[in-house]
Amino acid sequence: MSVTVEKLSNLERKIILALPWEDINAHVAARLQNAQKRAKVDGFRPGKAPLKMVDAMYGAGIRDEVLNQEVQKAFYDAVSEADVKVAGFPRFEGLETQDDDKAFKVAALFEVFPEVTVGDLSAQxxxxxxxxxxxAEIDKTIDILRQQRTRFNRVEREAQDGDRVIIDFAGKIDGEAFEGGASENYPFVLGKGQMLPEFEAGIRGMKEGDVKEVTVAFPEDYHGKDVAGKTAVFTITLKNVAEAVLPEVDAEFAKTLGIxxxxxxxxxxxxxxxxxxxxxxxxxxxxxxxxxxxxxxxxxxxxxxxxxxxxxxxxxxxxxxxxxxxxxxxxxxxxxxxxxxxxxxxxxxxxxxxxxxxxxxxxxxxxxxxxxxxxxxxxxxxxxxxxxxxxxxxxxxxxxxxxxxxxxxxxxxxxxxxxxxxxxxxxxxxxxxxx
The missing domain is CATH 1.10.3120.10 (Trigger factor, C-terminal domain)
Structure with missing residues (x-):
């Protein structure tokens, strides 16, 4: 088989594939006969439907399948013969002008791998x-591990940074409640930046049971577009204050780490x-x-x-x-x-x-x-x-x-x-x- 590879650009190539109709028709006929043996058609016993009827029902799909398989096989046979390294998947296009009654012609368009020359690295x-x-680094890591195992114990004092607080809050903008502006039994650690600075500042110094109104200005770039750039008044009820207790670095702590x-x-x-x-x-x-x-x-x-x-x-x-x-x-x-x-x-x-x-x-x-x-x-x-x-x-x-x-x-x-x-x-x- 003589294969002509046309160069369209530096990496793009084109091959014209000629698929003999004799081979295509033979494959289609064989598959139609197999389909006839399995076909269940009303009014006929299984496998006894006329071949023309089976062709009318399944022929188009079988022909497409055969053509696809024959095109793929012809392409990979051709590039193997031409010793071409194909990059990615080819694209196939049927030729508008079919000038050979004995063959179906298809254009295969594809890219090849580039020639790579690694440049001079001495200047890089x-x-x-x-x-x-x-x-010091081990101590820092152990401290992080301790923080990951922090317990919180309830205390009767003013809330301060590092405490876990549990609150109810309800916010209003221009006297109207807004979506996402209220919650009950909401826990967070004060001073970690989990809430807006003005919100957290309003909670510092509150004790369990205190109720307070806090004014908060949402930033212009706030992720909630409906409230960005607006000012809200939150009614906050502090329900619990708990201080952080880190585990001691002792045998029990070591055991929690698998020792x-x-x-x-x-x-x-x-x-x-x-x-x-x-x-x-x-x-x-x-x-x-x-x-x-x-x-x-x-x-x-x-x-x-x-x-x-x-x-x-x-x-x-x-x-x-x-x-x-x-x-x-x-x-x-x-x-x-x-x-x-x-x-x-x-x-x-x-x-x-x-x-x-x-x-x-x-x-x-x-x-x-x-x-x-x-x-x-x-x-x-x-x-x-x-x-x-x-x-x-x-x-x-x-x-x-x-x-x-x-x-x-x-x-x-x-x-x-x-x-x-x-x-x-x-x-x-x-x-x-x-x-």
Whole structure:
């Protein structure tokens, strides 16, 4: 078979496929006969309906199905013959002028993968992030863990910041109640910014049983558009004041963190190990982000539109799934494709660049690297060996760790080529990063 691939642009290609009618008709006839054997038609025993009647009922669908399958097969046979690497899905168009009585001609329009040449990395600047995890950071983490286990004890005194208060409130604007302006037995912690500043300021100093009117001016940019920029008067009844009581750092506290014998020293070591693991992950992620930016800046690449569209659609579906997981009804949510275009372009570009770099520099991971990553994953589980066994039981399970190992090799390679600036970040800066 001689295949002619027409170049429409740098990445766009076109192939004319000729599907012999003899083959198409033979496939259609065979399927019609199979359909005849199964067809249930009123007035005829099963499988005994006339073939013409079966053709009238099912022929159109069968012909479409056969044509689609034959076009797909002919296309992939053609691109295999021409040794063309197709990017994304092709588009098929029947020719308006059919100049061959013996064949049905279809135009296949598609894109090919671009040739990628990774640019000079020596001029690129990469930031390598580091941070320290010492006693102060462990103390800070333990304090956070204590706050997460805060108990509130009722007190008979004036409310102050840090107290949990329970209130009834009813607000009016120009003497009229408004939607969302009233609630009963509403709890919140004073001073945490959960309510508007004027609202919280009005509650400070109140005691259990006190009733007070508080005037609150809603900001112009307030999320509730109906009340934004307006002033409301709230009648507030304070029903309960409770002060925060943090647990002591003792054996009982250690047990709540999984230290069976309550050894506080063991607890600190476990906290340090977990915090160090998380800090290390975030630091690596930030360094990796800088490396990826350097690769993008150094490499000029034209992206196949089909791959970008597919990735944007995948990102849209991921967002809809996230909404669904949060309890939202996102089944019919229409997310515009351009919301995800920039992110999709970045992902596609990096995928192509990394694949080329790994191939050029032989950066495929060794088995030991993948096993090490699996071991790191397993550390945070109760039975690490069970987790390791699961990963090693099937090559499919190793796809994630293998990808991470490849990325680590890419990062190490780029750090060895680019201009590297070491940046020490504080524990708070690292842990405050979204990751």
């Amino acid at each position: 600047e990469v930031v390598k992030v580091s941070t320290e995890v010492g006693d 069976v014998d309550g050894d506080v020293a063991k607890m600190r070591e476990e906290v340090k190990k977990n915090v160090s693991r998380e800090v290390n992950r975030r630091v690596k992620d930030q360094t990796k982000e800088s490396v990826m930016n350097a690769l993008l800046a150094a490499t000029s690449i034209e992206l196949p539109k089909a791959l970008v569209a597919e990735e944007a659609a995948r990102l849209a579906e991921d967002m809809k799934q996230n909404f669904t997981n949060q309890g939202m009804d996102a089944a019919n949510l229409d997310l515009p494709a351009d919301m995800f275009t920039a992110q999709a372009e970045r992902r596609v570009a990096l995928g192509l660049i990394l694949a080329q770099l790994v191939d050029d520099q032989k950066l495929e991971p060794k088995e030991g690297q993948v096993r090490e990553i699996v071991g790191e994953f397993a550390e945070s589980y109760e039975d690490p060996q069970e987790v390791i066994d699961w990963y090693m039981s099937d090559a499919k399970n190793l796809q994630g760790p293998t990808s991470l190992a490849i990325e680590a090799n890419v990062v190490d390679y780029v750090l060895g080529q680019a201009k590297v600036t070491d940046k020490a970040m504080s524990f708070d800066e690292v842990m405050g990063q979204q990751s």
